Amino acid sequence: MELLQKIDFRPASLHVLKNYSLSKLKTDLIAGIVVGIVALPLAIAFAIASGVSPTAGLVTAIIGGFIVSAFGGNSVQIGGPTGAFIVIVYNIIALYGLTGLAIATFMAGCLLLLMGVFKLGTVIKFIPYPIVVGFTAGIALTIFSTQMKDFFGLSIDGAVPSDFIGKWGVYFSSFHTIDWTTTLVGVLSLLLIVAVPRISRRLPGALVAIIVMSAAVWILRQFGIGGEIETIGDRFTGMSSSMPAPHSLGINMESINLLLPSAFTIAMLGAIESLLSATVADGVTGSRTNSNTELIGQGLANITVPFFGGIPVTGAIARTMTNITNGGRTPVAGIVHALVLLLIFLFLMPLINLVPMACLAAVLITVSYNMSGWRTVRGIFHHPKSDISILIVTFLLTVIFDLTIAIEMGLLLAILLFLQRVMQNTTVRVYGKQLDAAEGTDLDTHEVLDLAPGVSVYEIDGPFFFGVATKFDEVMRSAPMHERPKVRIIRMRKVPFIDATGLHNLEILIKASHHDGIDIVLSGVNDSVRSVMHKAGIDTLVGADKICSHISKALQVANRIASSAE
Numbered sequence: 001m002e003l004l005q006k007i008d009f010r011p012a013s014l015h016v017l018k019n020y021s022l023s024k025l026k027t028d029l030i031a032g033i034v035v036g037i038v039a040l041p042l043a044i045a046f047a048i049a050s051g052v053s054p055t056a057g058l059v060t061a062i063i064g065g066f067i068v069s070a071f072g073g074n075s076v077q078i079g080g081p082t083g084a085f086i087v088i089v090y091n092i093i094a095l096y097g098l099t100g101l102a103i104a105t106f107m108a109g110c111l112l113l114l115m116g117v118f119k120l121g122t123v124i125k126f127i128p129y130p131i132v133v134g135f136t137a138g139i140a141l142t143i144f145s146t147q148m149k150d151f152f153g154l155s156i157d158g159a160v161p162s163d164f165i166g167k168w169g170v171y172f173s174s175f176h177t178i179d180w181t182t183t184l185v186g187v188l189s190l191l192l193i194v195a196v197p198r199i200s201r202r203l204p205g206a207l208v209a210i211i212v213m214s215a216a217v218w219i220l221r222q223f224g225i226g227g228e229i230e231t232i233g234d235r236f237t238g239m240s241s242s243m244p245a246p247h248s249l250g251i252n253m254e255s256i257n258l259l260l261p262s263a264f265t266i267a268m269l270g271a272i273e274s275l276l277s278a279t280v281a282d283g284v285t286g287s288r289t290n291s292n293t294e295l296i297g298q299g300l301a302n303i304t305v306p307f308f309g310g311i312p313v314t315g316a317i318a319r320t321m322t323n324i325t326n327g328g329r330t331p332v333a334g335i336v337h338a339l340v341l342l343l344i345f346l347f348l349m350p351l352i353n354l355v356p357m358a359c360l361a362a363v364l365i366t367v368s369y370n371m372s373g374w375r376t377v378r379g380i381f382h383h384p385k386s387d388i389s390i391l392i393v394t395f396l397l398t399v400i401f402d403l404t405i406a407i408e409m410g411l412l413l414a415i416l417l418f419l420q421r422v423m424q425n426t427t428v429r430v431y432g433k434q435l436d437a438a439e440g441t442d443l444d445t446h447e448v449l450d451l452a453p454g455v456s457v458y459e460i461d462g463p464f465f466f467g468v469a470t471k472f473d474e475v476m477r478s479a480p481m482h483e484r485p486k487v488r489i490i491r492m493r494k495v496p497f498i499d500a501t502g503l504h505n506l507e508i509l510i511k512a513s514h515h516d517g518i519d520i521v522l523s524g525v526n527d528s529v530r531s532v533m534h535k536a537g538i539d540t541l542v543g544a545d546k547i548c549s550h551i552s553k554a555l556q557v558a559n560r561i562a563s564s565a566e
Contacts (some may be wrong), residue, residue: 007117008292012075013331024330031328032336035078038204038322039065039337040344042367044232044352045206045360046081047311049146050089052098053236054352055345056309057081059244062341064313067301069334073121073293074278076285078319078334079301083367084273085266085312087142088403092262094162100262102306103255107263109302112270112295121291127272130383130390131410133376135269138398138406140371143364151361153182153228164399182229182358189213189362202326206363214354232360233353241349243342246307265404266302266312274298274315281320285329318370386417426462432485449552452559454486457523457551461494464502464529487558488513491551493524503536510541519561522547523554 039061047057061080068079092101115121142164148171149160155177161167189209196205220226233239278289294315301313323333380391394410432451451457490506498506510520520542525533530547533539539547548554 016330027327028333031326031333034326035337036340041206045363049086051093060310064301066338069331072297073290104259104262105306108266111267113299116292116295128414130387134391134394135398138395140368144368147361150357151186153179186358189359213359230357270314277315277317429459431457452562454562455558456485457489459491464498487519489521491523
């Protein structure tokens with residue numbers, strides 16, 4: 001138990017069940033049943049769009065959903081397959097097959113587990129918002145693109161290209177093969193999905209559309225018509241209604257090296273989406289998610305599901321909000337949702353074969369529209385140009401290439417722009433005759449200090465890291481030879497940290513100054529920076545007596561050195 005506390009693993013289920021009551025069980029049962037019904041069409045649709053069978057989607061929702069609720073750090077989080085993973089899963093299967101997907105998902109689970117163990121849950125939340133919006137909008141457009149064939153009933157020879165541009169090229173060249181009956185099913189499904197929630201917010205539009213359109217297509221087929229409307233049973237024959245037995249993954253070093261980038265993408269996206277969903281839930285319920293425990297729970301789910309043929313698991317915002325709005329407040333609701341899906345899987349699987357593919361395409365088109373966040377995208381275009389550029393780059397890379405490249409390049413661009421902002425806001429001031437010791441503070445009294453001839457003060461305002469170190473070095477070297485001082489005071493009161501490059505440049509500066517007969521005095525060095533300098537031997541190089549806590553003391557030392565040098 002002590003070990004679990006050290007790694008910050010405190011499942012919400014253990015805390016909530018201590019004071020559980022019959023009234024809570026009643027509301028959790030209702031919420032769990034509703035969420036299970038809502039999750040059914042989404043699990044099937046996401047699985048098919050990802051290139052796997054509906055069975056894989058349901059197994060993921062059942063096993064993954066149970067583990068996320070039982071071991072996660074949020075009381076109302078609902079786990080399962082989500083639209084965000086469609087693009088990643090589809091591409092992994094295209095390149096490495098189902099075995100590659102299983103290994104990548106398992107590795108992603110291990111990475112998520114390690115993120116939670118090493119308490120990186122809070123760090124994940126600091127990923128720039130434009131990156132999240134950019135790849136989410138890109139995923140939405142990609143999901144929309146994958147549904148055109150099924151929605152319009154297009155006849156396409158061979159497989160549809162996986163890349164965005166190639167896919168739309170094939171669509172336009174095949175649009176003359178459109179099947180109007182299939183298109184009618186898709187359009188009516190779309191209308192039902194949009195209209196039903198306006199009649200009653202408690203009715204899941206996707207489920208109503210699936211039931212109505214499946215019944216309609218079945219009736220048409222009884223009269224010998226509608227055979228051209230493809231259903232799940234037509235595409236996936238021989239689906240089993242029993243839970244798959246666990247199987248080995250065949251992991252080796254070659255597969256680990258090959259699939260590590262894909263696993264990293266799954267882990268990062270899973271962490272971001274899960275914690276985003278948990279944050280939204282916290283805002284509604286007033287609860288507080290343990291981010292590290294949530295990542296461990298997500299990791300355990302993704303480690304487990306590949307052994308049963310499942311696909312990546314993450315927290316689902318729409319299903320989590322459905323859980324909350326129907327009264328769910330404890331992990332029991334999420335566990336009930338998994339059990340409801342299990343019962344449907346075991347006893348109603350034959351009915352799933354009747355669902356038209358065009359209807360599922362309509363469900364995913366609605367999902368892609370809701371994911372797009374076009375209002376948020378429009379709002380970011382009023383932000384600084386750096387945010388807009390990150391959004392556009394991440395969006396285009398997601399659509400044209402893939403999510404792995406988009407996340408990596410988006411993060412790299414965000415880091416570079418952040419460093420640029422830090423460098424722009426970090427200043428190096430030079431003082432040659434007088435210095436106001438209270439400048440840059442909230443003090444009302446000002447202490448003007450005189451600098452002896454031959455003493456210069458260089459004040460660094462900001463972190464002394466690799467970008468600023470070069471800037472500081474340039475300022476030092478810009479002084480003409482005849483104006484070079486006898487003593488240089490480096491004022492570091494506003495330096496919160498110093499990195500290896502800063503230490504290296506400082507060491508070179510001290511040695512070069514000593515070579516030129518110039519003494520160095522350090523002023524206002526905080527404890528953490530001084531500790532780093534001590535380990536690097538800077539205090540020995542400068543002299544312990546020349547590292548001062550305040551500028552007035554540093555000036556006394558510098559003025560004395562300058563006077564004795566005359």
